Amino acid sequence: MPDAAPEFRPLTSCQICHSDTLTSLLFVGYIPPVNTMPAVGSVPEQQPAFPLELMRCPDCGHVQIGLEVAPEVLFPYSYPYLSGTTKILRENFADLFQESRALLPLAAGDLVVDIGSNDGTLLKNFLDGGCRVLGVEPSRAGEVAREQCVETLTAYFTAEVADRVAKEHGKAQLITAANVFAHIAEPHAVVEAILKLLDDDGVFVNESHYLLPLVETLQYDTIYHEHLRYYHLGALVRLLDEHGLEVFHVKPIPTHGGSIRVYAAGRGTRDIHASVADQLAKEDAAGITDGAAFQSFRARVVQSKLDLYALLAPLKAAGARIYGIGAPSRASTLINYTGLDDGILDCVLEVPGSHKLDKYVPGTRIPVLDEARLFDDPPEYALLLSWHIADDLMAILRRKGFEGRFIVPLPDPRVVD
Numbered sequence: 001m002p003d004a005a006p007e008f009r010p011l012t013s014c015q016i017c018h019s020d021t022l023t024s025l026l027f028v029g030y031i032p033p034v035n036t037m038p039a040v041g042s043v044p045e046q047q048p049a050f051p052l053e054l055m056r057c058p059d060c061g062h063v064q065i066g067l068e069v070a071p072e073v074l075f076p077y078s079y080p081y082l083s084g085t086t087k088i089l090r091e092n093f094a095d096l097f098q099e100s101r102a103l104l105p106l107a108a109g110d111l112v113v114d115i116g117s118n119d120g121t122l123l124k125n126f127l128d129g130g131c132r133v134l135g136v137e138p139s140r141a142g143e144v145a146r147e148q149c150v151e152t153l154t155a156y157f158t159a160e161v162a163d164r165v166a167k168e169h170g171k172a173q174l175i176t177a178a179n180v181f182a183h184i185a186e187p188h189a190v191v192e193a194i195l196k197l198l199d200d201d202g203v204f205v206n207e208s209h210y211l212l213p214l215v216e217t218l219q220y221d222t223i224y225h226e227h228l229r230y231y232h233l234g235a236l237v238r239l240l241d242e243h244g245l246e247v248f249h250v251k252p253i254p255t256h257g258g259s260i261r262v263y264a265a266g267r268g269t270r271d272i273h274a275s276v277a278d279q280l281a282k283e284d285a286a287g288i289t290d291g292a293a294f295q296s297f298r299a300r301v302v303q304s305k306l307d308l309y310a311l312l313a314p315l316k317a318a319g320a321r322i323y324g325i326g327a328p329s330r331a332s333t334l335i336n337y338t339g340l341d342d343g344i345l346d347c348v349l350e351v352p353g354s355h356k357l358d359k360y361v362p363g364t365r366i367p368v369l370d371e372a373r374l375f376d377d378p379p380e381y382a383l384l385l386s387w388h389i390a391d392d393l394m395a396i397l398r399r400k401g402f403e404g405r406f407i408v409p410l411p412d413p414r415v416v417d
């Protein structure tokens with residue numbers, strides 16, 4: 001039998017500054033890949049689970065996980081995530097287009113390349129704005145993009161792919177990477193690949209989930225194997241600077257419970273906006289830079305789990321039924337870390353058309369069912385797994401006719417009437 005490629009690789013050094021003195025912030029558990037979802041009714045079989053530990057580099061302050069799982073395991077061609085299905089993402093991408101067009105500026109016919117372009121939602125904005133666009137996307141989400149006339153290459157973004165694109169399409173005036181820069185194994189190699197494709201006057205825009213709100217609002221549930229790194233601006237500035245790129249503008253954005261948009265260009269080619277120093281000062285003040293913010297992080301996460309059980313125990317004792325609302329990737333970490341099972345959550349509900357319907361939440365026997373169940377057979381409680389958009393979700397579900405109570409599991413578990 002030929003040797004299979006290893007499914008995982010321990011990350012024992014900092015992926016930004018290469019220091020090998022990482023310290024542990026939180027061991028989340030042995031967590032299954034979030035797309036391991038067997039069909040409802042199938043016989044339980046052996047499932048993979050990988051250790052998930054959040055680590056911090058004391059030398060540069062960078063935060064990452066301690067294990068890389070092979071992308072073929074995490075992002076199979078059948079990867080079910082479609083970005084266009086989320087309203088907040090659609091609005092954010094429209095905003096990114098408007099801001100980029102004003103800052104760069106972009107001319108008709110300029111090439112815009114999106115790394116991890118998913119279903120083409122972001123690039124469609126630039127296409128409609130008169131740019132040439134090219135998506136690079138390994139999953140079948142690229143098929144959806146092509147249907148929208150967004151030209152898409154089915155590939156992982158590598159140096160070879162960057163060379164090929166540059167040869168066939170010319171250099172890019174803008175390269176974007178939205179919620180994907182933390183997913184790729186070697187950040188320095190990605191930046192080098194980007195430089196092969198970026199025009200000398202070009203701009204690289206990166207959007208990543210942001211460490212500052214992660215710590216402040218206890219979003220440990222955004223820690224999963226797809227996310228290798230949890231960026232703060234200090235680490236991004238250092239990473240890009242090593243490759244001659246200078247951050248010239250940043251903007252905190254609301255996606256995924258708090259992200260940051262970072263604009264970078266060749267050193268000395270752009271005026272540096274005050275937003276950069278302002279944001280770095282906020283990180284200093286919040287204890288992100290020197291690590292003070294993490295002294296209480298683990299204890300707060302543990303306490304939130306205990307508080308959730310204290311809240312749920314009397315409800316279950318009284319015979320209440322609880323449905324989970326939404327099965328985003330973060331729900332898998334929350335459910336597996338807190339140990340919620342099908343005796344506590346009857347089911348998790350998803351909107352019609354979701355690829356996750358009629359499958360089990362990874363690592364559990366909690367079925368993912370159609371949202372109609374919430375109204376046809378309403379429970380006493382609905383637990384919001386996309387709690388970072390709790391206010392919007394509660395308003396929508398009330399409008400649709402749900403009359404039960406809501407449970408918001410984080411950062412402080414609470415019941416909302």
Ligand SMILES: [Zn+2]
Pocket residue numbers: 014015016017018019057058059060061062
């Ligand atoms: Zn480091």
